[in-house]
Amino acid sequence: MGAEPKSFRMRIAPLLAQRGALAGILTPIFAFLVALAINGILLWSIQINPLEAYKAIYQGSLGNTYARVETLVKMAPLLLAGLGILVAFRSSLFNIGAEGQLYVGGIFAAGVALFMGPFPPWIHIPLTVLAGFVGGALWALVPALLRARLKVSETIVTLLMNYIAIELVSYLVNGPWKDPKAVEPYTARFYASATLPIVLTNTRLHTGILIAIAAVVGIYIYLNHTVLGYQLRVVGENPKAAGYGGINIQRTVILSLLISGGLAGLAGTGEVAGIWHRLMMDISPGYGYTAIVIALLGRLDPLGTLVSSFLFAVLVVGADSMQRTVGAPAAAVLIVQALVVLGVLAGDYLMRRS
């Protein structure tokens, strides 16, 4: 193991220290409340009533059906990408390429949804989703192989490949895949048989959120109840013990990054096949990066990540409403996000002290 992943493990060690389902759920909520309190003082200092501001966030994100749908729509990619990050981090791989894997997942899904078919939906939809997963996984395969075979830092490779992925989408939608009938840079509409069904009629709440919740269950089972998940945890916590125990470390590293990338790819699939029904630029406003914070906030636990992705979706969706209603700067929400992370770290510190 190189110096980099080891120091990384040391950095996230406190976050891993107090794992467990209950701590996984309670800590992000606790940190969230503390962050809101501190941010309230900041808002107060610029003559904004924090209670009104938070009420606006609540109204904007959970106050009515439309708001709740928007929150769930935003939550889907955050949760899927967050789970991807979780899998990588649990095996001590610093995958910060969820953003790129999300985009490439979108490309692959678009490829199937645009150029294959039409098939009956019960074939076309699973095929599109599968393609999205494979796309993200393939994008992660490059850093995985470099890491496993040549010990190249996956951190740098995954980060840099984000830019390539985004440019790749830009190239496709401006060039070969551009909708000839449109002025804007995007592809033609997908086959209707390939788009994700709507869960709630007359809204844009698509099945992505169901896929994400199924993924929570799947990852929980994978980590805790399968042989490969066990190996992933041993490799992540103590690679020396893994080698001593006869676990194939290279295979575990590769598999972990493939699953990680695949989940991010599903996040991208949801955006293109669930919301826009075409491939376009800017399908993600940085979900892949926010997902890192979400996974850490969820203490690298699937249930914790479920909770923290919900909280972040509330913040993101509520931010607009807060700005409109009480004139609070949208940056206040970014401050809350940062304070939440600090709150988790502080909570860990206190728990270790006690």
Place this chain on the structure above:
Amino acid sequence: MELSSIMEQEARLTGQDGIVEMRGIVKRFGDLIANDHVDLEIRPGEVLGLLGENGAGKTTLMRVLYGIYSLDGGEIRVNGQPVDIRSPADAIELGIGMIHQKFLVVPTMTVAENVVLGAEPTNGALLDRGFAERQVQELASRYGILVNPKAKVGRVSLGEQQCTEILKALYRKADLLILDEPTTVLTPRQMDELFDTLRKMAADGGKVVIITHKLPEVLAVTDRVVVLRDGKVVGSYKTQETNERELAIAMVGRELRPVISVAKNVRGTVLKMEGISARNDEGTLSLKSVSMEARAGEILGVGGIGGNGQRELVEVIAGLRPTESGRIMIRDRELRGADPRRVRAMGVCYVPADRHGMGTVGPLSVAENLILQRHAEAPFSRRMFLRHSQIRAFAEGLVASYDIHCQGVDAQTRTLSGGNLQRLVLARELSGEPDLILAEYPTRGLDIAATEYVHQVLQAQRDRGAAVVTVLSDLDELLQLSDRVVIMYEGHIMGELSQEEFDIERIGLMMAGIAESKAEVRI
């Protein structure tokens, strides 16, 4: 003891120019007394050898002098004046330099840059690189040190890195140089060069202390030798007036304690190694054509000062380290390639020295740790899914039969005490009734009760008919527990003694590098 009275006589020569005296030095680590009223005098013009086993207190004493450890008693005098050394900076100020076993160099900088680091010559605001290189070259030639000041430290040999460290000390005007086991990383030729340098320093009126456990070195380079044992000075000798036998006895000398129990039923060979060579993590050859055998029904103790190839020996057998040459047979099957799973399938188990770093996975539960190597086998998993009920039942059985104190099998392993952690590792490793048990420093860091427990378990395994190979650094323990011992020195097996032949003098000589038959000097 008359040896120490000679030393005291010599110690009367105080107040001379440049003499560094340590008087009544006491250093404790918790309950352990690492230095117990140690008197030591370091004189100009002399290379002083500090000789002793692992844990004798040599390095601790010198770290006290260098300001790394604070004193718990006693005083240090320079030129007869008491001094207060609270940090290495204070020590450097007094002209004391120390070369540690691990070098503190910046690999991306040149030799010259490393040497002047922190005390750089400048022209205006910038480092005067040319001047620094000339200065370093001059210093190096004065003491016959062969280095290229312009070479990047990361690209030069460990010997040249050591030279860089020495130059660093000399550049800071050190006239007392302490070297901690300096020859470990050196080739014979580099060692000769180092010794020449040290003698030049002494001839110049400098003071040199070399910490070592190797008798050939002591005899080759020192003027005087002080032997430490269990934190106390047990003798001080003029090198010219002593011999390796006397020094070996001083170093290891003790009453033989009675053996705990005797092997009753030694049977056929389980492990046979023929001409095994292997490299350590740094790439140096640290097992040199080792041949040995372990038999069913006996405990083979592997002794020697730590770091002489013991670790590589067990790792090679455990399939964790590739061999360069030679052949390992388990029963009548050859072990090819490093593959811990296959080795285990051949009936070999391994209790590693590093219980925390290798033997267990701290954040995982006791139950999960108990199936580390067998998690993919029935009954612990089926069709790629873990069977937690089977795992728990198995774990609960082992926790009960090995009396592992823990808050249930779901408790995180990191919450276990050292003794219970070792019980867990033993329980897991021995649960498959292995034919060959490799136990590397199995009692290190354990209290008396836990140590006895480990001894009992290993003896029970022997009596069951397993071959036990255990690496031990404590000589008393080695001779009490083993039915037969081999002593390692610099990657060789220096000799082998069965229980009837145990002889402290012979073992002491072997541990210090004097070969069995012809007292051949191996450096």
